[in-house]
């Protein structure tokens with residue numbers, strides 16, 4: 001009776017998608033669980049898959065907590081993480097650096113607490129989903145026949161947060177003891193800029209006391225067999241340009257209208273965008289090393305009860321652009337381009353940045369983590385991934401932004417890495433998914449990384465010079 005009600009509810013919710021598959025999948029997931037429980041009691045070989053099943057169901061539980069903006073269920077996520085931490089005997093602490101935005105900090109103390117610690121960071125929030133455009137509801141975490149788990153956050157980045165924990169579970173049950181202290185941070189608000197999350201953490205007294213030596217944070221899925229790995233990221237510049245001009249009759253041809261002035265800018269932006277994109281298309285530059293610029297809004301016209309006034313040329317027109325500047329680019333020349341070509345005062349234009357991250361650190365150096373043998377954490381990561389039968393691609397600059405920048409800004413090395421190979425890049429997209437096999441493989445990869453990181457005895461050069469301060 002109860003099951004019937006649930007299934008019919010489910011059908012009801014899935015009607016708008018006109019998808020006929022997922023109530024089958026929902027039904028078969030339950031059936032599968034019953035079958036697996038039965039088999040597990042019958043044979044020893046099935047017990048591995050029973051424990052895999054538990055791993056997957058924990059992942060699904062986390063994904064089912066709706067932490068999408070603008071109303072993320074942060075306390076539910078925090079409770080879930082804390083209960084997982086308890087089951088692993090990790091020390092846990094909730095920092096409410098901003099009211100209503102709990103940040104969970106877990107600790108696995110090392111045998112040598114004097115050595116700088118390792119921070120494994122992940123964000124608990126996710127971007128919103130347009131439910132009716134998904135073939136599987138974005139907060140059900142359905143698994144399909146092919147083992148794909150569909151949910152908002154399955155790639156970005158609830159996978160990583162729980163993989164850290166599952167890797168620790170494996171290490172603990174194998175009797176491993178870390179030399180360096182390991183911290184895990186589950187932070188809010190990354191998707192809206194991280195100001196009330198990672199930025200506050202990096203600024204806190206607590207963080208200073210943690211004596212962090214290396215940070216791992218998110219990367220991106222890779223469609224091929226090599227994992228992607230990131231040593232820096234582009235800086236967001238969110239630009240609004242504003243054109244003004246003489247208003248007039250919609251039938252009149254005259255110069256210097258707001259619309260014409262704005263369109264000239266848009267044409268110029270588009271030429272620049274095409275040239276940058278061509279460098280990528282031709283294979284001359286990777287995605288993270290060109291300047292991207294995309295128009296994200298247009299605002300002009302005089303509203304009327306039925307839409308817009310059609311015979312009036314407006315006196316104002318605005319456009320917004322999401323620009324991403326690589327740390328390797330020359331920001332001054334882009335600034336000149338904006339002032340001289342995209343929003344010249346001579347064409348009655350002004351501009352304003354809604355957000356403008358600096359390409360440089362406080363010493364005037366581009367904010368990048370060394371991705372070569374000069375950085376022992378880099379070599380350790382490569383070795384650890386290899387030991388777990390994974391392969392890394394060439395180190396890249398992350399095309400968007402992550403919380404890693406708040407740690408890099410403080411001079412800490414931070415590496416962006418989400419172990420998802422053979423997976424289409426679906427962050428922020430409809431039908432975001434991660435396959436069960438890739439998720440499980442990622443746990444083994446982290447097990448290997450954490451083992452090697454937490455066992456690293458030497459002081460790195462960075463660490464030694466920080467201690468002299």
Ligand SMILES: CSCC[C@H](NC=O)C(=O)O
Nearest residue numbers: 190191193236355400401
């Ligand atoms: C200005 S911070 C924005 C952070 C955001 N991060 C993930 O998508 C991004 O747009 O890259």
Ligand SMILES: [Zn+2]
Nearest residue numbers: 156157190218
């Ligand atoms: Zn993310």
Ligand SMILES: [Zn+2]
Nearest residue numbers: 127156191427
């Ligand atoms: Zn994101």
